[in-house]
Structure formats: structure tokens, C-alpha cells
Amino acid sequence: QVQLVESGGGLVQAGGSLRLSCAASGRTFSNYAMGWFRQAPGKERMFVAGITRSGSTTTYADSVKGRFTISRDNAENTVYLLMNSLKPEDTAVYYCAATSRLIATINAAYGYWGQGTQVTVSS
Numbered sequence: 833q834v835q836l837v838e839s840g841g842g843l844v845q846a847g848g849s850l851r852l853s854c855a856a857s858g859r860t861f862s863n864y865a866m867g868w869f870r871q872a873p874g875k876e877r878m879f880v881a882g883i884t885r886s887g888s889t890t891t892y893a894d895s896v897k898g899r900f901t902i903s904r905d906n907a908e909n910t911v912y913l914l915m916n917s918l919k920p921e922d923t924a925v926y927y928c929a930a931t932s933r934l935i936a937t938i939n940a941a942y943g944y945w946g947q948g949t950q951v952t953v954s955s
Contacts, residue, residue, distance in 0.1 A: 841949030854928030870924035
């Protein structure tokens with residue numbers, strides 16, 4: 833089993849930056865591609881960013897391209913999401929997830945999910 837725990841969320845002003853972390857349990861972290869999703873109140877959970885097992889390839893939702901950066905440190909069993917130039921519409925609960933696929937952008941492809949961390953961007 834894989835357990836994921838997100839951290840780093842909080843309150844930030846528009847234009848600011850925030851770095852989220854997702855710590856994974858187990859020795860097989862490097863066998864999973866990872867992703868970040870977010871869900872705002874009353875809205876569906878949406879894909880934000882994904883990264884392959886080695887970290888060699890990344891993919892992003894159009895809404896965050898050029899602003900967010902996903903990365904991973906397999907030695908530390910951790911995946912990160914660096915969020916720059918934050919906007920109020922980025923406000924949501926952010927979830928970390930793991931998939932056995934090479935990389936994926938749909939939530940159905942991810943078998944493991946964290947509890948989420950709240951990100952609030954004020955105007």
C-alpha cells in the first residue's frame with residue numbers, strides 16, 4: 833500500500849508563491865508516476881500537473897502552464913508543486929496522487945490519493 837500526505841498549503845496574496853510537498857510511504861515510490869489535482873468548492877476535481885517515474889517528463893493543465901512546476905525527489909520519496917504568480921482562481925484543496933501509468937491526466941488513472949492541503953489566494 834502507498835500512503836500520501838500533502839503539506840505546504842496556506843494563505844498567500846495574489847502574485848505570490850507557494851510550494852506544496854507530498855510525502856509517500858513505502859519503498860516503491862519511484863515505481864509510480866505522480867500527479868497533482870485540485871478541487872474548489874462546488875467544482876469537480878481537476879488535473880493540475882503530472883510527472884513520470886524518473887521525473888524526465890512533466891505535463892500541465894493549460895491554466896497553470898508557465899506558472900507551476902512539478903518535481904520529485906525519489907531519494908526522499910517526495911513530489912513537489914511549486915506555484916508561482918498565484919491567482920485567486922487557484923484557490924482550492926490540492927491533492928497528490930500516484931498512478932501505475934507512465935503519466936496520466938485523468939483522476940481515474942490514479943489509484944492512491946492524499947488527504948489534500950488547502951491553498952487560498954487572496955486578492
